[in-house]
Amino acid sequence: MKALYFDCFSGISGDMTLGALLDLGLDEKLFRSELAGLNLGGYDIVIEKVKKNRIVGTDIKVILHDEQSKHHTGHHGERNLADIEKLIEASALAKSVKEFSLKVFREIAEAEAKVHNAPIHEIHFHEVGAIDSIVDIVGAGIALEMLGIHHVYASPVHDGHGFITCRHGVLPVPVPAVMEILTKSNIPYVCDDVNTELVTPTGIGLLKCLSPGFGLMPAMKIDRIGYGFGKRETGRFNALRVVAGDLYETAASTEEIAELETNIDDMNPEILGYVMEKLFQEGALDVYTASIYMKKNRPAVMLTVLAELQNEEKIKNILFTETSTLGIRRTMKQRYCMAREIMAVNTPYGEIRVKVATLGDLKKVAPEYEDCKKAAQTHGVSLLRIYNAVNEAAKHLL
Secondary structure (H helix, E strand, O other): OEEEEEEOEOEEOHHHHHHHHHOOOOOHHHHHHHHHHHOOOOEEEEEEEEEEOOEEEEEEEEEEOHHHHHHHHOOOOOEOHHHHHHHHHOOOOOHHHHHHHHHHHHHHHHHHHHHHOOOHHHOOEOOOOOHHHHHHHHHHHHHHHHHOOOEEEEOOEEEOOOEEEEOOEEEEOOOHHHHHHHOOOOOOEEEOOOOOOOEOHHHHHHHHHHOOEEOOOOOEEEEEEEEEEOOOOOOOOOEEEEEEEEEOOOOOEEEEEEEEEEEEOOOOHHHHHHHHHHHHHOOOOEEEEEEEEOHHHOEEEEEEEEEEHHHHHHHHHHHHHHOOOOOOEEEEEEEEEOEEEEEEEEEOOEEEEEEEEEEOOEEEEEEOHHHHHHHHHHHOOOHHHHHHHHHHHOHHHO
16 A cells, blocks of 8 residues: 655655655656646746755745736735635646645634634635645645555654744744644654744644654555755754655554543443443544442442544543543553455345455455444344345455
8 A cells, every 4th residue: 555654853844745745756747737727827836856965855946926926816925715715626626636735724724713813714824825835735735646645654743943033023933823733633743952943834734634643654665755855944954754655564554542541430320321322423443341349349430442643632522521530541552453444245135335454365354333234124134144144245355
C-alpha cells in the first residue's frame, strides 16, 4: 500500500509541503495542467531545484500580479471562507482534491474565527486566503492525487519560539491560529531552541487533515524522498522531508492508542449498557468491564475503553457525562494491527460485507455483525445460519 511519511524536524508550511511533494518526482507539466483547473489568475508559480546544506530539494515561489490580484478579489488579495469555497467548488479540480482543499480551509478558518472571536464567514484571511496559500493547499491536494497515496503518517512537529512580526502585529510563536489548530488534535508538538516561527497555520492545517497517525516512521519499503525548503533562515537545515514508499504487509503495523479506565461502584448497572453502546457509536475501538472489589470490599465495575487518539476527547467526555465517575486513568498503548479492508460477498441472503485481514500469507475473514443481523431479521432465519452462509461465500478470499 502506497504511503507517505512527513518528517517535520524543521516544522511545516504550505510551500514546504508542496515543494516536498513535487520533489518526489511528479511531472511538473501535468501538475501545472491540473492546477490550471482552479481557474485562478493573478499569479505565477516558480518551481525550482535548489541546494541548501549541500542537499538538493524543491523551492516553491508564488509570485503575485498585484493589480490583477486586486481586481480579481476585490479586496487586495484577501478572501473570506465563502469566497474560497465558491472558487474551489466552481473549479475543474477532481472531486477528491476539492474535498481535501475545502477540509483544510475550513480547519484553518475555524481556528482563525475562534482566535478573533468572529463568525467564520466574516473572517478575511490575510495569509490563509491569499493566492499563495490557495495554491499551496490546492496544489498539495493535486500532488497527493497524482501520487496515489493510501496512508499518511507524520513525525512530531518541531517549532521555534520567540516572536514574529505579521499583519496583526508582533505575535508569540507559535502564532494563535497554530495553537488553536493544535488543540483537540493528536499532533505531538515539540518546541526547539530556534528563535523564529517554523510552523504556519497553512502547514499545520494541511498536516492535521492529512495524517491520522504520528510518531516513528512505520515499516516501509522506501521508494523516493522529497525535500521542500522553507524561506526563513533558522541557523539549521530548514526543510520538510517527505518519504514515499510501500508499507510492508509482511509485518503487522503498529499504532498508538489511548486506554481510558475508571472504577464505578455507585451507578445503576442498566445505565452501563447504554454507555457502552454510546462509546461504540462515537468510535471506541473496544469497551469491556471487569468485576472488582474496592475499599471496604465494595463490589464495583472497572470500565475500560480503547480509543484512537483523535477520538479520545469525545470518549473522555462521554465517560464524565454519562457515568458517575469523578476521575479517569489514561494510559498510552501500542498495538499491532493486521492490514484490514472491507469487502462484500454474495450469499443466498443477499450481499453481506466481511472484514478481510492480512499479514503476509496469513488471511482472516470475519462477517460484519450488523449486516448479518439485518439479513437474519429480513429473512427470518437464525444469525448462526447467516454467519455460516457468509463464511462459505468468503472462502475464496482466504
